[in-house]
Amino acid sequence: MEGTAPPDHATPASLDAPAGYDPPSAERYAPEHDKRPGRTAFQRDRARVLHSAALRRLAGKTQVVTPGTRTPAWDASPRTRLTHSLECAQVGRELGAALGCDPDLVEAACLSHDLGHPPFGHNGEQALNEFAEDCGGFEGNAQSLRLLARLEPKRFVWSPESGDPVSVGLNLTRATLDAATKYPWPRGAHPTDPASPKFGVYEDDRPVFDWVRKGAPDGRTTFEAQVMDWSDDVAYSVHDVEDGLHAGHIDPGCLHAEPERQAVFEVALGRYVPADTDPAELAEALDRLLDQEWWPHGYDGTAVAQARLKDATSQLIGRFCLAAEGATRQTYGGGRLTRYAAELVVPRGARLECAVLKAVADRYVMQRAEQERLRADQRVVVAELAEALTARAPDGLDPQFRALFDTAPDDRARKRVIIDQIASLTDASARSLHARLTNATGWG
Known part of the structure; x- marks a missing residue:
């Protein structure tokens, strides 16, 4: 210590x-x-x-595909929260x-x-x-x-x-x-x-x-936090589509079909862009990406296609970052931009392109029927685990959280310790602890 x-x-x-x-x-x-x-x-x-x-525990936490679930032979290493954080x-x-x-x-x-x-x-x-x-x-x-x-x-x-x-x-x-x-x-x-x-x-x-936050403007994030936030958006929007293509969940050809395009735009509206955004703007954003020479048209999983896909991810990340860098420099000029001296400027077109990529991954990867069944089961695991820990704590708590539970001043503080314990778990350790505690009490 x-x-x-x-x-x-x-x-x-x-x-x-x-x-x-x-x-x-x-x-x-x-x-x-x-x-x-x-x-x-x-x-x-x-x-x-x-x-x-x-940070190490993020290796066992879900990004898009749950760690440890069955994946196609060519997709043995889907991204986790850890790999996403490193890429961000x-x-x-x-x-x-x-x-x-x-x-x-x-x-x-x-x-x-x-x-x-x-x-x-x-x-x-x-x-x-x-x-x-x-x-x-x-x-x-x-x-x-x-x-x-x-x-x-x-x-x-x-x-x-x-x-x-x-x-x-x-x-x-x-x-x-x-x-x-x-x-x-x-x-x-x-x-x-x-x-x-x-x-x-x-x-x-x-x-x-x-x-x-001493001396900080109310409700305003630092310039560095804005850079982090945009980097997060860029990394997960690009890489979720890459993972979806690599796993065979996304057919790049379907993005040319009008019914499929409209379904993607419906996902984006209200979730990734304001609900009053004109769908025509989203269509233009998607078409700008599809028109790029490096877009992975006809992706089929071969080594050549994988190389083209990896180049496309690099091109997209560079496209989004250079757009923000250029617009911010145009607004603030040269020199060091730090803390509260500037705001990150991301052009509307880049934000719409990023949002469309998020919607593509959402539509074809996260909205798969088997993913919804898995999510329903996960919600049950968390809810039952919370109930079991509430009934049995400090049994089931790690030593660190057991000590905090024992010294907590009231029920509200003890409940927060239980929440901290659950939040610290990986997907696998949450299921393991749930099985141990619910089996011991006859639940599940």
């Missing part, structure tokens, strides 16, 4: 902030000294996330560096952006949110902040009241935690849509959140 004194936010800021960032950007919630001088604060942040158990980090690092951001800071944010996702992806997130309704809800992005700032064991402070160690998680810098925050507001406080289910902090994590 690595410990330090209680947080003293009057402590002078660290002096290892990279060029383009002020000293408060490199401050940590619990001040500490670097054991290896010569690194920047953001290099240390990147290393901490990269070596975290939370590569895209974000290069785009951020081109715009003057610190590349280690952007990479750390990209590696962190999905850490809070529970087993079974967004499906598990919805099931956990239902269970957590009476204690503040569940949101993967808020869980990411909780994990980075509290749950991932790396740094501890000593409580002046009890004298006990209190975790401050990875104790990342203010700028990195801010860059990893897609939705900088609590539940129900979306700046333009109070009904939005998206939020970035639970109420009991407000102290560190308020420290992170």
Whole structure:
């Protein structure tokens, strides 16, 4: 255990902030000294996330195809949350560096952006949110902040009241935690849509959140967070289509057939673009992609076709990143663009093209009948696991969460510990724990 004194936010800021960032950007919630001088604060942040158990667990969490499920012989390695996060980090690092951001800071944010996702992806997130309704809800992005700032064991402070160690998680810098925050507001406080289910902090994590956001404009994400968000969109829209083609779920020829095109546009409207978007704009966006020489027409799974498909993914990523880089530079000129000095500008055409790719993957991969049956089963697993842990806790909890459960001050806090435990599980470990607990109680 690595410990330090209680947080003293009057402590002078660290002096290892990279060029383009002020000293408060490199401050940590619990001040500490670097054991290896010569690194920047953001290099240390990147290393901490990269070596975290939370990042490794993403290898067992669903991206689109559930890890461990049967796949065609030619599709033995579908993407997971971990491979997606690594690919997002590569895209974000290069785009951020081109715009003057610190590349280690952007990479750390990209590696962190999905850490809070529970087993079974967004499906598990919805099931956990239902269970957590009476204690503040569940949101993967808020869980990411909780994990980075509290749950991932790396740094501890000593409580002046009890004298006990209190975790401050990875104790990342203010700028990195801010860059990893897609939705900088609590539940129900979306700046333009109070009904939005998206939020970035639970109420009991407000102290560190308020420290992170000190001096920040209300509801505004940092420039680095915007780079991370666009890199996430680019990576998963492109790669989900690549995986769908590679697995044989998407026939590229069907994107020329009018009924199929309309079905794709219907998926996009309201989900990936505003509901009042003109479908003709989506059709134009799709046609721009289909008209490219490198588009993988006639993909048949051969080695030549796989090489063409890989080139198409590279072309698409470059197309989307260069569009954002060019439009942002045209707006703000040269120099370093960091923190709150700029907004990432993504042309409407690029956003529509990206949205169409998301809709294609949604229509042909995620909406398959067998996927819906699997999702229904996953929801049952999460709901029954939550019930079983509630009835039996602390039995079934890992040692870390058992200790938190034993010291929780009330039922609401104990329920949050159960949620934290479930969110930490991989798909396989969730099923294993569910089987053990429900068999022991006669459920299932």
